Amino acid sequence: MSFLIPAAFGLAALAGPLIVLYMLRSRRQRVEVSSTFLWEQLDLPVSSAVPWQKLRLTPLLLLQLLVLAAFVLTLARPFYSQQTLLGPHTVFVVDTSGSMAMAGRLERAREHALDLIRDLSEANQVSVVEAGPRPQVLVAFARDPELVMAALNQLLPTGGRADLSGGIRLARGLATPDRPTNVLIFSDGGVSVLPEEPIAGADSVLLDDIGPNLAVTAWSLEPSTEGTTRAFLQVANFSAEPAVVRAQVTVNGLTAGFVDLDIAALGSARQTTPVDAGPGDVVEVALVGNQDSLTLDDSAVLIVGGGPERAVSVQGSGSPFLSALVDAVPGFTAAGDGPADLLITDGGPLPEIDRPTWLIAPTTPPPGVTLVELVQNAAVTYQRPGEPILDSVDLSVVAVAQAQVVEAPQWLVLVRAGDAPLILLGEVNGHRVAYFTFDLTHSNLVVQVGFPILGARILEWLSGGSAGAVSTEPAGTPIGLSAPAGTSAQVTTPDEITRDLAPGSASFADTGQPGVYRVGYRSEDGTVLEGPVAVRSFVAEESEGAARVIATAGGALGEEEASTLIREWAPWVIALVLLLMALEWWVGHQRPGWKRRSHRSIDQPKVPV
Amino acid sequence: MILPPELRARLERLSLVTRRRVAAQWAGRHSSRHKGESLDFADYREYVPGDDFRRIDHNLWARLGILLVRQFEAEEELPLRVVLDSSRSMAFYDKFEVARVLAGMVAYMGLAAGDRVQLFTVPGSDGRPLGVGPAGRHLSQWPRLETWLEGLEPTGGSALAPAIRRLAGEGPVRGSLVLVSDLLTPDWQSALDGLAVGSGGVILHVLGSEELDPDLAGDLRLADAESGGELPVSTSEDTMRRYRDALERFALDASGRARRSGLDYVLVPAVAEAPNRVLAALARAEAVS
Numbered sequence: 001m002s003f004l005i006p007a008a009f010g011l012a013a014l015a016g017p018l019i020v021l022y023m024l025r026s027r028r029q030r031v032e033v034s035s036t037f038l039w040e041q042l043d044l045p046v047s048s049a050v051p052w053q054k055l056r057l058t059p060l061l062l063l064q065l066l067v068l069a070a071f072v073l074t075l076a077r078p079f080y081s082q083q084t085l086l087g088p089h090t091v092f093v094v095d096t097s098g099s100m101a102m103a104g105r106l107e108r109a110r111e112h113a114l115d116l117i118r119d120l121s122e123a124n125q126v127s128v129v130e131a132g133p134r135p136q137v138l139v140a141f142a143r144d145p146e147l148v149m150a151a152l153n154q155l156l157p158t159g160g161r162a163d164l165s166g167g168i169r170l171a172r173g174l175a176t177p178d179r180p181t182n183v184l185i186f187s188d189g190g191v192s193v194l195p196e197e198p199i200a201g202a203d204s205v206l207l208d209d210i211g212p213n214l215a216v217t218a219w220s221l222e223p224s225t226e227g228t229t230r231a232f233l234q235v236a237n238f239s240a241e242p243a244v245v246r247a248q249v250t251v252n253g254l255t256a257g258f259v260d261l262d263i264a265a266l267g268s269a270r271q272t273t274p275v276d277a278g279p280g281d282v283v284e285v286a287l288v289g290n291q292d293s294l295t296l297d298d299s300a301v302l303i304v305g306g307g308p309e310r311a312v313s314v315q316g317s318g319s320p321f322l323s324a325l326v327d328a329v330p331g332f333t334a335a336g337d338g339p340a341d342l343l344i345t346d347g348g349p350l351p352e353i354d355r356p357t358w359l360i361a362p363t364t365p366p367p368g369v370t371l372v373e374l375v376q377n378a379a380v381t382y383q384r385p386g387e388p389i390l391d392s393v394d395l396s397v398v399a400v401a402q403a404q405v406v407e408a409p410q411w412l413v414l415v416r417a418g419d420a421p422l423i424l425l426g427e428v429n430g431h432r433v434a435y436f437t438f439d440l441t442h443s444n445l446v447v448q449v450g451f452p453i454l455g456a457r458i459l460e461w462l463s464g465g466s467a468g469a470v471s472t473e474p475a476g477t478p479i480g481l482s483a484p485a486g487t488s489a490q491v492t493t494p495d496e497i498t499r500d501l502a503p504g505s506a507s508f509a510d511t512g513q514p515g516v517y518r519v520g521y522r523s524e525d526g527t528v529l530e531g532p533v534a535v536r537s538f539v540a541e542e543s544e545g546a547a548r549v550i551a552t553a554g555g556a557l558g559e560e561e562a563s564t565l566i567r568e569w570a571p572w573v574i575a576l577v578l579l580l581m582a583l584e585w586w587v588g589h590q591r592p593g594w595k596r597r598s599h600r601s602i603d604q605p606k607v608p609v
Numbered sequence: 610m611i612l613p614p615e616l617r618a619r620l621e622r623l624s625l626v627t628r629r630r631v632a633a634q635w636a637g638r639h640s641s642r643h644k645g646e647s648l649d650f651a652d653y654r655e656y657v658p659g660d661d662f663r664r665i666d667h668n669l670w671a672r673l674g675i676l677l678v679r680q681f682e683a684e685e686e687l688p689l690r691v692v693l694d695s696s697r698s699m700a701f702y703d704k705f706e707v708a709r710v711l712a713g714m715v716a717y718m719g720l721a722a723g724d725r726v727q728l729f730t731v732p733g734s735d736g737r738p739l740g741v742g743p744a745g746r747h748l749s750q751w752p753r754l755e756t757w758l759e760g761l762e763p764t765g766g767s768a769l770a771p772a773i774r775r776l777a778g779e780g781p782v783r784g785s786l787v788l789v790s791d792l793l794t795p796d797w798q799s800a801l802d803g804l805a806v807g808s809g810g811v812i813l814h815v816l817g818s819e820e821l822d823p824d825l826a827g828d829l830r831l832a833d834a835e836s837g838g839e840l841p842v843s844t845s846e847d848t849m850r851r852y853r854d855a856l857e858r859f860a861l862d863a864s865g866r867a868r869r870s871g872l873d874y875v876l877v878p879a880v881a882e883a884p885n886r887v888l889a890a891l892a893r894a895e896a897v898s
Binding site: 025028030 | 697698699700701702704791793794795817819820825827828829830831832833834835836838839840841842843848851852855856858859
């Protein structure tokens with residue numbers, strides 16, 4: 001036990017005056033009695049003339065000395081040190097990857113964190129970072145345990161891979177110079193990509209609970225040679241015992257068949273089965289009667305695509321940026337040597353416009369457009385306000401080495417550099433045409449953050465909308481949105497909750513839950529235009545539930561020895577003081593029965609009757 | 610009302626028992642030293658002229674040839690004097706209230722038995738050592754005695770011995786005497802020695818709870834309520850033990866002196882049950898029947 005104010009023990013010297021008071025003869029109190037006749041028979045001792053008397057250790061004196069000692073102890077503020085992971089500012093980084101759903105790892109992490117915040121006081125602040133597929137700060141610099149508890153309770157395991165590095169970066173971003181910050185990582189390590197060096201200023205709580213697990217590790221649809229659809233199923237057994245499992249296949253919620261699999265220990269089994277499903281049908285597989293330690297991977301879902309993906313042909317010089325764009329945008333694929341639904345012309349002469357076309361600085365302008373001159377070193381000065389294609393796309397820093405100055409009175413100018421239009425939309429021969437007046441490789445547009453979004457929206461606009469488009473990605477992958485003008489997006493999540501997004505939202509990132517996400521665009525009159533459908537699947541690598549220690553270098557960021565908690569004994573000592581004072585009062589005023597035990601009862605006079 | 614109705618009903622069936630024969634002026638229910646007209650045979654004596662012929666025992670005259678007359682017990686009233694200590698020391702610890710009830714109880718019992726009851730108080734008014742109260746011979750006179758008892762207040766210092774001497778000089782009639790007092794006066798011994806009463810009596814020694822078991826602590830100056838004198842006392846276990854010893858000696862001495870004077874002695878704690886205890890103690894001592 002240590003003391004915050006040891007000087008208070010000097011007050012123990014008050015015991016001296018207290019004892020002196022007991023040694024001083026008190027002034028005799030006058031008490032009137034019926035007669036002193038009997039008292040005079042006692043041969044009473046003669047009182048001493050000195051004011052002192054022999055000290056008698058009465059219960060009252062002992063109690064008063066104890067009260068004084070307890071009081072001094074209270075003022076000295078005894079305390080004890082307690083090692084805690086909670087520092088002046090602690091950032092909880094909680095892994096919410098798929099493997100954290102195994103055997104209650106996330107629940108244990110939550111309980112551990114809740115235990116820690118019981119120590120939360122005015123001297124401590126806590127932030128919570130969810131390290132899921134897309135790390136985010138749930139609460140920052142909270143002193144209120146209720147806030148932290150609410151943040152911790154909203155954590156749910158996702159079906160994706162944790163971005164622990166991103167979570168730790170977020171946590172470090174919360175560090176402030178005035179307050180030492182330590183990062184506490186609740187994770188199983190899992191399959192996250194981690195830095196090789198120990199993470200400085202951090203501690204980790206390893207959550208390595210594990211149990212047997214059967215997981216659907218592959219579920220896909222492919223056309224068969226007979227023209228029907230076949231489903232491919234793979235189930236992995238992550239336990240040391242072989243397993244026999246039955247999988248139920250449903251189409252739009254109706255049972256379509258069962259697949260029985262014998263799976264060796266630590267092995268996997270695969271099988272294909274015909275599925276009678278058409279475009280837009282939801283085909284789901286689920287392991288029947290399986291009770292294992294990880295349930296999120298016991299099912300998988302697919303949606304039969306709304307038709308063949310649109311083929312995009314890139315003609316002209318082309319560029320890696322355009323190829324990457326076509327590959328990245330869901331619902332579009334490179335046409336190669338086959339027929340193309342869309343055409344991208346990068347430079348060169350004007351092609352025949354018989355389909356939606358994206359013209360990039362053709363040497364000859366399309367009909368309705370007049371080439372006036374070329375302009376050098378042009379910079380964007382204008383973005384058409386309210387244009388959905390440009391929504392959340394910042395082109396203000398885009399500069400081009402050379403651009404065509406054209407006149408196109410029937411075309412819609414989206415972006416302009418001075419008087420020179422840079423991006424225009426129009427129609428030629430009844431087909432939509434997007435016209436870029438500059439070479440992409442002679443500009444910095446392709447390295448802008450907004451380029452993929454801009455490119456995707458142009459492709460979507462050229463294809464006339466995206467209803468029925470289906471994309472299947474790992475859980476946590478954002479869903480790109482392209483809301484038409486005058487609409488706002490809404491997303492229906494796998495648990496059938498519809499979430500309205502703010503107007504202009506370019507993507508929906510809360511896709512950690514495996515399942516089907518349906519996008520709709522709500523117009524002002526309340527009608528909902530059907531948008532793309534996205535499937536987010538459980539990341540198969542998370543099913544194994546592998547755990548590994550995260551190397552950390554403890555200590556707070558900015559200060560050493562920040563994890564010692566000082567706890568005072570004050571409540572107990574004050575309670576002791578009150579107890580002793582009550583006892584002292586009782587002894588001093590209530591005359592306890594034991595004090596008169598030796599007296600004879602008046603009901604039993606000893607003298608003869 | 611000093612005596613509750615149920616106690617009165619009980620007292621009407623009781624009477625004090627005299628230990629010696631009564632010498633009284635009036636006929637009553639107690640045996641007299643004079644031979645009288647009762648049905649209880651007492652003795653024979655020789656016939657002298659003037660005796661009632663009806664008392665000559667003819668059977669003895671026929672057998673012995675001498676004239677003997679039968680003598681019978683004379684039943685006379687018991688002069689009962691009840692002395693109540695109303696000194697200031699009696700004002701403590703409910704002693705006077707209890708003592709007044711006890712005095713009234715004895716007086717009522719005497720009236721119920723047809724005795725001549727005379728009340729006294731120590732000290733009397735106007736500085737006199739003895740105050741003389743009303744007398745009575747019948748229960749119809751109880752209200753007067755009760756009113757006088759209710760009017761008494763415990764005031765002044767007591768000089769018990771002069772009062773007893775004064776009482777002895779009240780007249781030639783001897784009878785029973787009941788003294789209700791705490792005896793907390795320096796002359797209590799001579800007072801008891803002077804109480805050699807012809808027909809016995811009782812000392813009802815009333816002491817309060819604080820006198821039997823003092824609840825005192827610390828260094829004190831005890832002030833005597835009657836004399837005003839102060840006595841320094843430092844209480845301790847030893848002091849209290851010595852006090853209890855002194856109290857015991859005091860009670861034993863009082864008891865012994867009372868018995869030597871032909872009186873019964875009852876130590877009465879000043880509590881609500883005192884009347885019942887006194888009656889029980891007197892019954893055990895065969896002082897009431």
